[in-house]
Amino acid sequence: MDVGILGGLAIGFLAIAGSVLLDGGELRAFLNLSAFLIIFGGTMGATMVTTSLQDMFRLPRLVKRALFPGVSLKPDEVIATLVDFAQTARKEGVLALQDRMPAGGVDPFLIKGLELVIDGADETIVREIMQAEIHSMKSRHTKGIEIFGIMGGYAPTMGIIGTVMGLVHVLSRLGEGTDSLGRGIAVAFLATFYGIFSANVLFLPMSGNLKVKSEEETHMREVMMEGILGIQSGLNPHMLEQKLRSFFASKAS
Template identity: 35%
Template sequence: MKRSCSMRPSTPAAASSRNRSWIFYADMKRTLDIGTFSGLLLGVAAIFGSFLLEGGQIGALLLIPAMVIVFGGTFATAMIGTPMEVLKRFPRTLRLAFVAPLFDYRTAIDSVVRFSMIARKEGLLVLERHLDGVEEPYLKRMVRYMVDGVEISVLRSIAETESQYVSDRHHRHIALYQRMGGYSPTMGIIGTVMGLIATLANAGQDPTLLIQHIASAFIATLWGVFMANIVWLPIADKLRSLDDEEQVYMSLVTAGVISIQEGEIPSVIRSKLNSMLPKERQVEET
């Protein structure tokens, strides 16, 4: 969908968002993602365990030339089509899949409700004195805009623009893992074809040795498909899920700050923000 170019410089968030990527992830608390670790271990155990049950030996799968073609070829093709800015952040985004940011909806809702109670008693300007204890960077920024007298329509525009820029940045990194998931099986096929060519070139050798070489040739395909479907594509899905969570977090905070500015009562604000979350993640109302 084509966006208007004139809209981007019109908000304070637009200029600052250009230089940010995964902006909240750098500042938010992190937690070990058990799902990623468990899924990866289960996938490895299922595939290689089945191979062992069939009488195979793990050492037979650790064929260096095949792994060099798959890993080296995948990274090489990814580098060709990916901006250096995205490539430099590859280790950081990979880490996010295993040590994920914790989007604390409860704390965000409690903070918004607390700000609404203070604003009703003492006015909006007093909120600035309470910002030092706020750890959530997006909430802090939105409340500061409100205290500075930014109109509701402008505040909503700032939030929408920043949310779009952040999501666009995230999806550039997600796309890298998706591309690697597409390249990896292809590199495996290339490795297999090269192995078969080398094997058939020595077709006059002992038939038993020839069969062993043919089996080795297919190891490249195994590694290519394995890395695509157990590592790269699932990590892309995990990062996409984190982006979805962040979008919900930003929408929740934005709705809360606008509700404060509109003068809604704290109990209504809490109910409204709760309704934006899945039932299992809703904060119990007190």
């Protein structure tokens, strides 16, 4: 589980709740079902029009991916695996890798690239196929990132719409008395609060989180591709290790 997301959300909620309590307010004053329905229902509807129903069905999977990203590939482990395969290919030949892959427990993308090398595909074909895989993955990730970005853009606008609706409702009942006027205006502005809060604490941060995860996975696959091409070309395992570590030099500094 990505504790960063849960921790960030907890800090955001606690900071806002704490500020309300410090000013002597009541948390229940910020609970309003109608404002909630306007923001989240309106945002979902507008996002569905912008994207598609199929993309909206992907939302639970996107949230799951953000919270539970799965097994994270560590650079040192990937490099060690590629160097080990390079040593095997150098000593026993490329075909010897076929018996090593099932026991390696490596990424399916890496296995697919090695299988292309074992099958005798030339360097150009291997590079093109693996780059196409990376591009397809990035396109798929971009759709998910854009969905949360779109929701973050619509939510504040839906908040304004909800506030205007609330004010119209309050003003239409102005002749009945002014006792509940202040409460009615406060409830109306809750929609704006929900819209801004959901955009800046939920939707946009989630979009940013998925973007970072996508960039990390893309970078790791590019390293795998270079490692596989190095194995295919018969690059010295030590030289291959140095080459692959150079991809992470900026992160180590």
